[in-house]
Amino acid sequence: MTTETQEPQGSEAARPPFYRDVRVIRVVGQLVAVIVVFGIAYWLVNNLISNMNRLGISTSFDFLFGPTNTAIPYHEEFAIRSPVWQMSLVGIKNTFLAAIFGVILASVVGLIVGVSRLSDNWLVARLATFYVEFFRNIPPLVLIIFFGFAVFTFGPFPIFSESWELKLPGSDDTLLIINNDRWGVPGFTATGSLVLFWVILAAGIVIAAYMWRRRTKHFEQTGQPHHRVLWFTGVVVASLVVAYIASGQPLDVSWPVISENRRRVDGGFIANWGWISVTFALGLYTASHLAEIIRGSILAVHQGQSEAANAVALSAFQRYRFVVLPQAMRIALPPTINQYLNLVKNTSLGTAVGYAEITALTKTSVGNGRPAFQSFIIVMAVYLVFSLSISLTLNVVNRRLQLESR
Amino acid sequence: MKITKLLAAFVALMLILAACSSDDDAAATTEAVAGEDGGGDGDTGGKLAAVIAADKIVCGVNDGLPGFGVVDDAGVYNGFDIDFCRVVAAGVLGDADKVEYKPLTADVRFTALQSGDIDLLIRNTTWTATRDGQEGATFLFTVFYDGQGMMVPASTGFTTLEDLADANICVLSGTTTELNLAAVFGARGIPFNSVVFEDNAQLNPAYQEGQCEGWTSDASQLAAFKSAIEGEGGEDQFIMAEIISKEPLGPVVSDGDTEWAQAVEWSVMATVQAWEFGLDSGNIGSYAGDNPNILNFIGTDNFNPGLGLPSDFAVQVVTQVGNYKEIFDRHIPAIGLSLEGGPNNIWTEGGLMYVPPYR
Numbered sequence: 001m002t003t004e005t006q007e008p009q010g011s012e013a014a015r016p017p018f019y020r021d022v023r024v025i026r027v028v029g030q031l032v033a034v035i036v037v038f039g040i041a042y043w044l045v046n047n048l049i050s051n052m053n054r055l056g057i058s059t060s061f062d063f064l065f066g067p068t069n070t071a072i073p074y075h076e077e078f079a080i081r082s083p084v085w086q087m088s089l090v091g092i093k094n095t096f097l098a099a100i101f102g103v104i105l106a107s108v109v110g111l112i113v114g115v116s117r118l119s120d121n122w123l124v125a126r127l128a129t130f131y132v133e134f135f136r137n138i139p140p141l142v143l144i145i146f147f148g149f150a151v152f153t154f155g156p157f158p159i160f161s162e163s164w165e166l167k168l169p170g171s172d173d174t175l176l177i178i179n180n181d182r183w184g185v186p187g188f189t190a191t192g193s194l195v196l197f198w199v200i201l202a203a204g205i206v207i208a209a210y211m212w213r214r215r216t217k218h219f220e221q222t223g224q225p226h227h228r229v230l231w232f233t234g235v236v237v238a239s240l241v242v243a244y245i246a247s248g249q250p251l252d253v254s255w256p257v258i259s260e261n262r263r264r265v266d267g268g269f270i271a272n273w274g275w276i277s278v279t280f281a282l283g284l285y286t287a288s289h290l291a292e293i294i295r296g297s298i299l300a301v302h303q304g305q306s307e308a309a310n311a312v313a314l315s316a317f318q319r320y321r322f323v324v325l326p327q328a329m330r331i332a333l334p335p336t337i338n339q340y341l342n343l344v345k346n347t348s349l350g351t352a353v354g355y356a357e358i359t360a361l362t363k364t365s366v367g368n369g370r371p372a373f374q375s376f377i378i379v380m381a382v383y384l385v386f387s388l389s390i391s392l393t394l395n396v397v398n399r400r401l402q403l404e405s406r
Numbered sequence: 407m408k409i410t411k412l413l414a415a416f417v418a419l420m421l422i423l424a425a426c427s428s429d430d431d432a433a434a435t436t437e438a439v440a441g442e443d444g445g446g447d448g449d450t451g452g453k454l455a456a457v458i459a460a461d462k463i464v465c466g467v468n469d470g471l472p473g474f475g476v477v478d479d480a481g482v483y484n485g486f487d488i489d490f491c492r493v494v495a496a497g498v499l500g501d502a503d504k505v506e507y508k509p510l511t512a513d514v515r516f517t518a519l520q521s522g523d524i525d526l527l528i529r530n531t532t533w534t535a536t537r538d539g540q541e542g543a544t545f546l547f548t549v550f551y552d553g554q555g556m557m558v559p560a561s562t563g564f565t566t567l568e569d570l571a572d573a574n575i576c577v578l579s580g581t582t583t584e585l586n587l588a589a590v591f592g593a594r595g596i597p598f599n600s601v602v603f604e605d606n607a608q609l610n611p612a613y614q615e616g617q618c619e620g621w622t623s624d625a626s627q628l629a630a631f632k633s634a635i636e637g638e639g640g641e642d643q644f645i646m647a648e649i650i651s652k653e654p655l656g657p658v659v660s661d662g663d664t665e666w667a668q669a670v671e672w673s674v675m676a677t678v679q680a681w682e683f684g685l686d687s688g689n690i691g692s693y694a695g696d697n698p699n700i701l702n703f704i705g706t707d708n709f710n711p712g713l714g715l716p717s718d719f720a721v722q723v724v725t726q727v728g729n730y731k732e733i734f735d736r737h738i739p740a741i742g743l744s745l746e747g748g749p750n751n752i753w754t755e756g757g758l759m760y761v762p763p764y765r
Contacts, residue, residue, distance in 0.1 A: 052542075369541060
């Protein structure tokens with residue numbers, strides 16, 4: 001820019017020598033930077049590969065198709081001769097399970113605690129402050145180990161053979177099984193093909209989304225109440241019922257049952273101690289950070305907004321729901337994305353309680369002679385994909401939430 | 407679209423990687439020569455000289471396994487494996503105390519060896535084909551013949567592996583034990599669930615609190631923990647008679663340096679040779695006989711087979727640390743295992759401890 005203003009008309013004769021020409025320097029500078037970065041990366045990787053070759057360590061990814069030869073904790077259905085990539089898939093699934101339930105738990109608890117910190121009720125506000133200060137000042141690894149060992153190993157729960165069983169009143173079905181190793185709750189089991197079920201349900205969700213937009217438009221044009229949540233839920237529930245009946249009732253409730261020898265839980269949905277520890281520890285830890293983000297965001301909404309809401313006689317709930325929170329959410333979202341990403345990455349600490357997520361399984365497989373470098377390249381790629389998909393999704397949401405006028 | 411750019415960069419990096427791994431050997435060798443300035447450690451033929459120049463041996467060990475490698479209250483390393491680190495230091499450097507101990511977990515031990523962080527790995531490490539082939543490791547003389555066993559609380563009355571059908575079984579992650587457990591139970595069709603831990607400090611309480619009904623590990627480790635648990639007033643434990651695997655444990659060095667490997671191996675084997683000759687820390691220094699083999703062994707008249715070791719290395723090893731039996735008796739009976747009748751006895755008494763002649 002400066003060059004162009006200094007030079008009248010930009011005539012060829014008046015141009016400075018190329019080494020002082022900003023346009024040239026810019027291009028050359030970027031080129032050099034790119035070459036240096038890639039050069040260093042190439043040098044590092046090449047060094048690594050040649051050192052590995054010298055020591056006779058394989059640099060190929062063929063090991064992924066060799067047999068795993070090991071069992072996966074709490075996956076008795078996993079055949080020990082399955083190829084290594086199938087073991088990685090189990091790890092990815094477990095990482096996902098811990099992350100998704102952790103995010104849900106963190107969001108719910110974080111919102112409640114964050115709003116409670118601003119409560120006028122002395123006790124509620126103090127309890128929320130205590131929660132935040134307690135959880136955010138303890139490293140997540142310590143929390144995971146605490147949950148794993150203080151709650152399960154040394155905690156109040158009975159050993160497997162003496163599990164607590166909560167029966168459904170007036171029935172033989174078990175609602176809840178609890179011991180110091182795994183918990184069982186009722187789940188669903190497929191009795192037929194689920195393809196038709198999912199197709200109809202997906203169609204239902206598309207229709208519901210369409211109804212949402214239609215109701216919104218209707219509201220914008222006429223000012224009549226949109227009731228879009230009601231419409232949306234109604235259509236989804238209706239399509240669930242239609243899908244279930246039309247596809248021949250392919251789902252059945254599966255009740256957890258303790259096996260004859262009292263060493264196995266069959267049926268139902270089973271949560272093992274590692275998963276529970278990781279989910280709760282990370283969920284509650286991240287919630288303490290989210291609570292602070294939400295509190296700060298609410299405080300960042302201008303006082304005048306609340307006063308205006310009071311002036312038009314909105315109730316306290318309405319003030320939060322329609323005036324304060326929608327504006328606070330806009331501020332809260334970007335730092336919240338960071339917390340979600342941290343939570344996903346922190347699931348790798350689950351290895352401390354033997355939770356079979358991708359890092360733990362990879363460490364096991366490396367210990368058993370699989371090449372460390374290639375194995376961890378895959379782990380890195382997995383976390384990268386997880387994190388990038390979260391930030392991509394939430395960035396889209398963030399962009400849509402921002403005020404158009406800003 | 408920053409993310410697209412990031413992805414593109416990542417893909418580019420992967421492509422470079424792929425290109426590198428398909429490079430032929432010729433390119434790799436030239437690079438290896440060029441890389442010597444940076445690496446230094448583990449280069450062909452250089453380790454022995456490097457160790458002597460540094461005047462200490464960096465030894466990767468276990469710091470939480472009674473009998474084999476523990477740190478006592480004063481911070482001193484102690485144990486069967488530790489003594490063999492000292493044996494190598496005495497043989498190569500003439501002073502058993504010139505060892506720097508690096509405590510390692512099971513899953514990083516080979517990486518530490520490959521990277522040259524440690525010169526020597528003596529950490530109850532089982533010699534297997536995959537480890538020999540894929541970890542760039544050279545396994546040397548087996549100093550302890552172990553086997554995997556199964557421990558259960560005595561009160562359960564279990565005596566066979568079949569009694570543990572469907573049970574939770576505690577095991578350390580990243581060990582051959584984990585593989586054997588899956589292989590043996592799989593072969594016999596016994597369903598089970600493994601509960602894995604990173605180290606025994608976590609596994610032990612989980613087992614004692616009944617989260618697992620069985621604990622599988624090398625028999626020597628189980629014996630050590632059995633005596634520890636019972637000594638602390640815990641429940642009585644029972645180790646099943648069945649041994650389900652071969653676990654030869656010994657020192658490990660990095661591939662590609664035979665000179666260093668030989669120096670380590672002969673230092674270690676000197677302890678067995680001394681035992682066979684009837685020499686121990688008390689009498690080796692004052693040997694007055696005329697057995698030519700023994701005279702060679704203790705380096706009389708500067709007999710030196712050219713292993714790169716001082717001619718009196720055997721004397722240093724045995725006076726400073728002891729012969730094999732002395733080392734064994736110092737650590738292993740305390741954890742409930744004996745030399746007699748086992749595979750770790752000398753070959754003349756029916757054991758497997760047999761070394762090539764020193765001449």
